[in-house]
Amino acid sequence: MNxxxxxxxxxxxxESAAMVASxxxxxxxxAALNRLTYDDTAQIRxxxxxxxxxxxxxxxxxxxxxxxTGGDNLRIGRNVFINQNCTIYDLGGIDxxxxxxIGPNVSLITSSHPIEPFRxxxxxxxxxxxxxxxxxxxxNVTVIGGVTIGENSVIAAGSVVTRDVPxxxxxxGNPARVIRSIAE
Numbered sequence: 001m002n003x004x005x006x007x008x009x010x011x012x013x014x015e016s017a018a019m020v021a022s023x024x025x026x027x028x029x030x031a032a033l034n035r036l037t038y039d040d041t042a043q044i045r046x047x048x049x050x051x052x053x054x055x056x057x058x059x060x061x062x063x064x065x066x067x068x069t070g071g072d073n074l075r076i077g078r079n080v081f082i083n084q085n086c087t088i089y090d091l092g093g094i095d096x097x098x099x100x101x102i103g104p105n106v107s108l109i110t111s112s113h114p115i116e117p118f119r120x121x122x123x124x125x126x127x128x129x130x131x132x133x134x135x136x137x138x139x140n141v142t143v144i145g146g147v148t149i150g151e152n153s154v155i156a157a158g159s160v161v162t163r164d165v166p167x168x169x170x171x172x173g174n175p176a177r178v179i180r181s182i183a184e
Contacts, residue, residue, distance in 0.1 A: 005146065007092055007126045019091065019124065022070045026051065034065040052076060063104075069111070077133070082106075092126030092145045100131055103139040103157070110145035132167065154182060 051071035059079030077098035092110030127145030138157040150167030168183040
Protein backbone atom coordinates (compact mmCIF):
# COMPACT_ATOMS: atom_id res chain seq x y z
CA MET A 1 0.00 0.00 0.00
CA ASN A 2 1.22 3.47 -0.90
CA UNK A 3 -0.99 5.47 1.47
CA UNK A 4 -4.11 5.09 3.59
CA UNK A 5 -6.35 5.71 0.53
CA UNK A 6 -4.84 2.84 -1.50
CA UNK A 7 -6.38 -0.61 -1.44
CA UNK A 8 -4.35 -3.56 -2.76
CA UNK A 9 -6.10 -6.86 -3.41
CA UNK A 10 -3.83 -9.80 -4.16
CA UNK A 11 -4.89 -12.75 -6.32
CA UNK A 12 -6.21 -15.91 -4.68
CA UNK A 13 -7.23 -14.24 -1.42
CA UNK A 14 -10.62 -13.92 0.28
CA GLU A 15 -10.64 -10.23 -0.74
CA SER A 16 -10.06 -11.25 -4.37
CA ALA A 17 -12.92 -13.76 -4.21
CA ALA A 18 -15.22 -11.07 -2.78
CA MET A 19 -14.18 -8.69 -5.57
CA VAL A 20 -15.02 -11.31 -8.22
CA ALA A 21 -18.40 -11.97 -6.58
CA SER A 22 -19.12 -8.22 -6.58
CA UNK A 23 -18.25 -8.01 -10.29
CA UNK A 24 -20.57 -10.93 -11.11
CA UNK A 25 -23.41 -9.31 -9.14
CA UNK A 26 -22.84 -5.97 -10.89
CA UNK A 27 -22.73 -7.58 -14.35
CA UNK A 28 -26.12 -9.22 -13.75
CA UNK A 29 -27.66 -6.01 -12.41
CA UNK A 30 -26.28 -3.76 -15.15
CA ALA A 31 -27.54 -6.19 -17.81
CA ALA A 32 -31.06 -5.72 -16.37
CA LEU A 33 -30.54 -1.96 -16.07
CA ASN A 34 -29.37 -1.70 -19.67
CA ARG A 35 -32.57 -3.31 -20.98
CA LEU A 36 -34.51 -0.30 -19.68
CA THR A 37 -35.17 2.86 -21.67
CA TYR A 38 -34.79 6.50 -20.65
CA ASP A 39 -38.56 6.65 -19.97
CA ASP A 40 -38.28 3.91 -17.32
CA THR A 41 -37.01 6.43 -14.75
CA ALA A 42 -38.62 4.85 -11.68
CA GLN A 43 -37.30 1.39 -12.59
CA ILE A 44 -33.84 2.78 -13.39
CA ARG A 45 -33.75 4.59 -10.05
CA UNK A 46 -34.93 1.48 -8.14
CA UNK A 47 -32.44 -0.86 -9.81
CA UNK A 48 -29.55 1.61 -9.48
CA UNK A 49 -30.44 2.10 -5.81
CA UNK A 50 -30.28 -1.67 -5.33
CA UNK A 51 -26.95 -1.78 -7.18
CA UNK A 52 -25.31 0.79 -4.87
CA UNK A 53 -27.16 -0.35 -1.73
CA UNK A 54 -28.52 3.10 -0.90
CA UNK A 55 -31.62 5.15 -1.68
CA UNK A 56 -31.52 7.77 -4.44
CA UNK A 57 -33.46 11.01 -4.51
CA UNK A 58 -36.08 11.75 -7.19
CA UNK A 59 -33.61 14.07 -8.94
CA UNK A 60 -31.30 11.16 -9.88
CA UNK A 61 -31.29 10.49 -13.61
CA UNK A 62 -29.40 7.91 -15.66
CA UNK A 63 -29.56 7.19 -19.38
CA UNK A 64 -28.62 3.55 -20.08
CA UNK A 65 -26.42 1.83 -21.02
CA UNK A 66 -24.26 1.97 -17.90
CA UNK A 67 -21.37 -0.27 -16.82
CA UNK A 68 -19.79 -0.94 -13.44
CA THR A 69 -17.62 -3.55 -11.74
CA GLY A 70 -19.30 -3.22 -8.37
CA GLY A 71 -21.66 -0.49 -7.32
CA ASP A 72 -21.26 -1.21 -3.62
CA ASN A 73 -18.42 1.34 -3.30
CA LEU A 74 -20.36 4.11 -5.04
CA ARG A 75 -22.03 7.01 -3.21
CA ILE A 76 -24.37 9.27 -5.18
CA GLY A 77 -25.48 12.72 -3.98
CA ARG A 78 -28.74 14.52 -4.74
CA ASN A 79 -29.86 15.55 -8.22
CA VAL A 80 -27.09 13.66 -10.07
CA PHE A 81 -27.31 13.10 -13.83
CA ILE A 82 -25.33 10.31 -15.57
CA ASN A 83 -25.51 10.26 -19.35
CA GLN A 84 -25.34 7.15 -21.53
CA ASN A 85 -22.47 4.73 -21.93
CA CYS A 86 -20.65 5.60 -18.70
CA THR A 87 -18.25 3.15 -17.07
CA ILE A 88 -17.62 3.26 -13.34
CA TYR A 89 -15.03 0.98 -11.70
CA ASP A 90 -15.67 1.76 -8.04
CA LEU A 91 -13.47 -0.76 -6.20
CA GLY A 92 -11.48 2.09 -4.61
CA GLY A 93 -14.63 4.02 -3.75
CA ILE A 94 -16.32 6.82 -5.67
CA ASP A 95 -18.12 9.71 -4.00
CA UNK A 96 -20.25 11.81 -6.37
CA UNK A 97 -21.50 15.02 -4.77
CA UNK A 98 -24.84 16.79 -5.17
CA UNK A 99 -25.82 18.44 -8.47
CA UNK A 100 -23.12 16.61 -10.49
CA UNK A 101 -23.57 16.16 -14.25
CA ILE A 102 -21.66 13.37 -15.98
CA GLY A 103 -21.58 13.40 -19.78
CA PRO A 104 -21.72 10.46 -22.21
CA ASN A 105 -18.85 7.98 -22.47
CA VAL A 106 -17.25 9.06 -19.19
CA SER A 107 -15.02 6.55 -17.38
CA LEU A 108 -14.37 6.79 -13.64
CA ILE A 109 -11.70 4.16 -12.99
CA THR A 110 -10.44 3.60 -9.44
CA SER A 111 -8.53 0.37 -10.09
CA SER A 112 -5.32 -0.54 -11.87
CA HIS A 113 -2.54 -3.12 -11.71
CA PRO A 114 1.15 -3.05 -10.80
CA ILE A 115 3.25 -1.54 -13.59
CA GLU A 116 6.01 -4.16 -13.55
CA PRO A 117 5.23 -6.81 -16.21
CA PHE A 118 6.03 -9.76 -13.91
CA ARG A 119 3.66 -8.41 -11.18
CA UNK A 120 0.81 -7.15 -13.38
CA UNK A 121 -1.51 -10.11 -12.75
CA UNK A 122 -0.63 -10.42 -9.06
CA UNK A 123 -2.96 -7.75 -7.68
CA UNK A 124 -5.49 -5.01 -8.22
CA UNK A 125 -4.62 -1.60 -6.80
CA UNK A 126 -7.48 0.82 -6.13
CA UNK A 127 -7.66 4.46 -5.05
CA UNK A 128 -10.81 6.54 -4.48
CA UNK A 129 -12.30 9.25 -6.67
CA UNK A 130 -14.11 12.18 -5.05
CA UNK A 131 -16.28 14.48 -7.18
CA UNK A 132 -17.38 17.67 -5.44
CA UNK A 133 -20.74 19.41 -5.53
CA UNK A 134 -21.95 20.93 -8.82
CA UNK A 135 -19.16 19.47 -10.98
CA UNK A 136 -19.75 19.01 -14.70
CA UNK A 137 -17.76 16.22 -16.35
CA UNK A 138 -18.19 16.56 -20.13
CA UNK A 139 -18.21 13.81 -22.78
CA ASN A 140 -15.45 11.22 -23.16
CA VAL A 141 -13.58 12.13 -19.97
CA THR A 142 -11.49 9.61 -18.04
CA VAL A 143 -10.83 10.16 -14.31
CA ILE A 144 -8.34 7.84 -12.63
CA GLY A 145 -8.18 6.68 -9.02
CA GLY A 146 -6.73 8.95 -6.38
CA VAL A 147 -8.25 12.10 -7.91
CA THR A 148 -10.44 14.67 -6.13
CA ILE A 149 -12.38 17.17 -8.26
CA GLY A 150 -13.27 20.36 -6.39
CA GLU A 151 -16.79 21.77 -6.35
CA ASN A 152 -18.16 23.74 -9.31
CA SER A 153 -15.31 22.64 -11.58
CA VAL A 154 -15.75 21.69 -15.24
CA ILE A 155 -13.79 18.92 -16.91
CA ALA A 156 -13.68 19.61 -20.66
CA ALA A 157 -14.62 16.93 -23.19
CA GLY A 158 -11.95 14.35 -23.93
CA SER A 159 -9.83 15.14 -20.88
CA VAL A 160 -7.86 12.58 -18.88
CA VAL A 161 -7.78 13.61 -15.21
CA THR A 162 -4.71 12.25 -13.43
CA ARG A 163 -4.32 14.87 -10.66
CA ASP A 164 -6.59 16.69 -8.24
CA VAL A 165 -8.64 19.57 -9.65
CA PRO A 166 -9.11 22.64 -7.40
CA UNK A 167 -12.61 24.05 -6.89
CA UNK A 168 -14.04 26.47 -9.46
CA UNK A 169 -11.68 25.56 -12.31
CA UNK A 170 -12.01 24.64 -15.97
CA UNK A 171 -9.54 21.87 -16.84
CA UNK A 172 -8.81 20.27 -20.20
CA GLY A 173 -6.36 18.02 -21.99
CA ASN A 174 -4.38 14.83 -21.55
CA PRO A 175 -3.26 15.03 -18.86
CA ALA A 176 -5.87 17.59 -17.79
CA ARG A 177 -4.48 20.97 -16.80
CA VAL A 178 -6.11 24.10 -15.39
CA ILE A 179 -7.28 26.38 -18.21
CA ARG A 180 -8.80 29.10 -16.06
CA SER A 181 -10.83 29.89 -12.98
CA ILE A 182 -14.61 29.91 -13.32
CA ALA A 183 -15.26 31.47 -9.90
CA GLU A 184 -18.04 34.04 -9.85
